[in-house]
Amino acid sequence: MSTVTQLSRRPSVLRMADGGIHFDGVKAVDGVSIEVRSGEVLGLIGPNGSGKTSTLNLLSGMLRATSGSIWLDDENLTRHSMRQRARKGVVRTFQSGRVFGRLTVRENVEAAALGAGMRRGAARELTEEILEELQLEGVAEDRAEQLTAGRVRTTAIARALAARPRFLLLDEPAAGQNETEAVELITAIRGFAQRRACGVLLVEHDMSVVMGTCDRLHVLDSGRTVIEGEPAAVRSDPQVIEIYFGKRH
Ligand SMILES: Nc1ncnc2c1ncn2[C@@H]1O[C@H](COP(=O)(O)OP(=O)(O)OP(=O)(O)O)[C@@H](O)[C@H]1O
Helix, strand or coil, X not given: CCCCCCCCCCCCEEEEEEEEEEECCXXXXXXXXXXXXXXXXXXXXXXXXXXHHXXXXXXXXXXXXXXXXXXXXXXXXXCCCHHHHHHCCEEEXXXXXCXXXXXXXXXXXXXXXXXXCCCHHHHXXXXXXXXXXXXXXXXXXXXHHHCCHHHHHHHHXXXXXXXXXXXXXXXXXXXXXXXXXXXXXXXXXXXXXXXXXXXXXXXXXXXXXXXXXXXXXXXXXXXXEEEEECHHHHHCCHHHXXXXXXXXX
């Protein structure tokens, strides 16, 4: 592991306190308190329409909370835009994946590292690490516009990692991939995040994927928190079995 790209950071927490948002009378998120700690992967799960993406958007600044507040340690981010939060290291990725189509995968990742202020040598070194960890080496010289949708999404995540975020907010990063591929991708992200003390919030609908890859789970239903805890405890909670598994099986 490179020392150039290792970061020593003090522990940090991104949190929403009693946050809420409503759309035309629909309470998409209703008094949710949630926190992500540096170095952990927190899985945000729940049935369709339970408020997962809205919660992620409240934390990233894509949506403004109609109630409650957002904090990065002691700093109140509630009125900060998505861009201002990104400058503080709170970075969101999109399901569609945002990349430069004409650039190769390697150039895409390196551009993100350079854009985040790294020197060229360090940016190259970090790029190689990320390409290896996310298993993108085989397509490193392909232009992004030639990639499959899954590879585009992974390249977008690689770009986000290259910016060395303090907190990374991922909305179904493995959408469209099978369970094995999803677990591999999230495990790679987790390893990367742990080594760099980055906290990850992961929206993922597949319970079997989050069970083996997340440190903690936060379950939503109808915009409210059902339970938060370690995966094994959450999975055996009667309310979770009823509202989550009950609807699916
Ligand atoms: N921009 C919007 N305008 C109106 N209603 C919205 C908007 N965004 C979300 N909602 C509603 O808010 C509720 C929560 O939506 P959200 O997308 O956050 O849930 P989710 O758990 O991410 O769902 P899914 O698993 O289906 O992606 C749903 O009832 C949804 O229809």
